[in-house]
Amino acid sequence: MGYQGEDIIFALSTGVERAAIAVMRVSGKGSADLLAKLCGPLPPPRKAVLRRVWQQADVQDTLLDEALVLWFPGPKSYTGEDGFELHLHAGPAVIQAVAHALVLGGARPAEPGEFTRRAFTNNRMDLVEAEGVADLVAAETESQRKQALAQADGALSRVYAGWAEQLKKLLAFQEALIDFPDEDIPPEVEAEIRAGIAQLVEQMQRHIQDGKRGERIRRGVVFAIAGPPNAGKSSLLNWLAERDAAIVSPIAGTTRDALEIVGSLAGIKVTFVDTAGLRDTEDAIEAEGVKRALFHVKQADCVVQMFAATQVPQSVFPGALLVGNKLDLASLPAEVEGVAVIPVSLKNSQGLDALRQILEHKVQALTASSTGMPLLTRARHSAGVQDACNSLQRALEQDWPEVRGEELRLAMRALGRLTGHVGVEELLDAIFGQFCIGK
Ligand SMILES: Nc1nc2c(ncn2[C@@H]2O[C@H](COP(=O)(O)OP(=O)(O)OP(=O)(O)O)[C@@H](O)[C@H]2O)c(=O)[nH]1
Numbered sequence: 001m002g003y004q005g006e007d008i009i010f011a012l013s014t015g016v017e018r019a020a021i022a023v024m025r026v027s028g029k030g031s032a033d034l035l036a037k038l039c040g041p042l043p044p045p046r047k048a049v050l051r052r053v054w055q056q057a058d059v060q061d062t063l064l065d066e067a068l069v070l071w072f073p074g075p076k077s078y079t080g081e082d083g084f085e086l087h088l089h090a091g092p093a094v095i096q097a098v099a100h101a102l103v104l105g106g107a108r109p110a111e112p113g114e115f116t117r118r119a120f121t122n123n124r125m126d127l128v129e130a131e132g133v134a135d136l137v138a139a140e141t142e143s144q145r146k147q148a149l150a151q152a153d154g155a156l157s158r159v160y161a162g163w164a165e166q167l168k169k170l171l172a173f174q175e176a177l178i179d180f181p182d183e184d185i186p187p188e189v190e191a192e193i194r195a196g197i198a199q200l201v202e203q204m205q206r207h208i209q210d211g212k213r214g215e216r217i218r219r220g221v222v223f224a225i226a227g228p229p230n231a232g233k234s235s236l237l238n239w240l241a242e243r244d245a246a247i248v249s250p251i252a253g254t255t256r257d258a259l260e261i262v263g264s265l266a267g268i269k270v271t272f273v274d275t276a277g278l279r280d281t282e283d284a285i286e287a288e289g290v291k292r293a294l295f296h297v298k299q300a301d302c303v304v305q306m307f308a309a310t311q312v313p314q315s316v317f318p319g320a321l322l323v324g325n326k327l328d329l330a331s332l333p334a335e336v337e338g339v340a341v342i343p344v345s346l347k348n349s350q351g352l353d354a355l356r357q358i359l360e361h362k363v364q365a366l367t368a369s370s371t372g373m374p375l376l377t378r379a380r381h382s383a384g385v386q387d388a389c390n391s392l393q394r395a396l397e398q399d400w401p402e403v404r405g406e407e408l409r410l411a412m413r414a415l416g417r418l419t420g421h422v423g424v425e426e427l428l429d430a431i432f433g434q435f436c437i438g439k
């Protein structure tokens, strides 16, 4: 997608399902003339006005619809450009006819994310905020909504801007040391620069470590259900899904392919993956299932390790929740290798409320911020902060003022790339391409 800020773009901003009203959004230089062409004299800015929409209003040729019209003159609009919205009756024929009239008036359909990209280009928001908008549009759970809204509102950007501001000061001091080595610069300046850098490094490291949590909220917390055949893993999945998602049978080795269900716990998106029972096997297909099961165990945020009361395991996966099933058949140990056993019977629905609570707590623990800072939400952010942090660490190791200054500048650039203030042209297509059309 080549950026073409000169065009007038339009898109349906509401979904394509049947609805009463469809919002057609238009933005770009020349929007005022286009709106006048369709609806006659411009309404007052940002006021909803009922108007007839014509193919050509001046000659009242072909009435298309009667619509609420909003005129948004730039620069105080979403994109920063002149634009307008038509709240149409949502019939496909109405939408089609209006789109046709817009094209006749010189507009073109928008690319995915193009409105938000223009907002970014016109400094209405930075990249991190734009990503927040994309997440907000995609938010399915309460926690995703809150996190995305805070990010779209600039909470994360303010953290990065704060760091950039501190860095700028440190850089200014450093430049002074470089440019006026013989002047009477107080000796403590050198120490202050070092202390300032060390402080930034520490904050960035904590932010990166905390970052997995924000990503988990965005993507959902992934649990892998693993254990030997017939432990009751698929039975657990079905209980969580509240439907017969997986085949349950007394035959060991029933599940082969990993099966995922998506839901929410404590307002947070979660994915549970049912996997093949872990055992040595001659069967090639079952062996492939076991291989995949182990892959999911490695990838998951948390393993739910299941066993049947009749077959207590020798070892526990690191960090796993240990669920002992078939309480109805035999008694369960209180713990295995120091890890508490959560006793249940999926057959008799025993212990399931307690299990649900433990799962909810786990989800909260995996997603809560440990620093109180807004969480970074994407691999792109952690990579950017890591870049900046690496430069700062190299700066700390440097005694040469010039080299240290250069590392500080590199750290600045890394932060600038994060928020989109420098050298991000190549990133933009990738980022805005993820948006839906009309945003
Ligand atoms: N008695 C008893 N049987 C159970 C319980 N939970 C599950 N089962 C039975 O145990 C058998 C195996 O259950 P599954 O859910 O298929 O076990 P699995 O761990 O998915 O097995 P694989 O997919 O073969 O690895 C089925 O016959 C279930 O009905 C329980 O709490 N008590």
Ligand SMILES: [K+]
Pocket: 229, 230, 248, 249, 250, 251, 252, 253, 254, 255
């Ligand atoms: K089974």
Ligand SMILES: [Mg+2]
Pocket: 233, 234, 235, 246, 247, 248, 254, 255, 274, 275, 276, 277
């Ligand atoms: Mg199974």
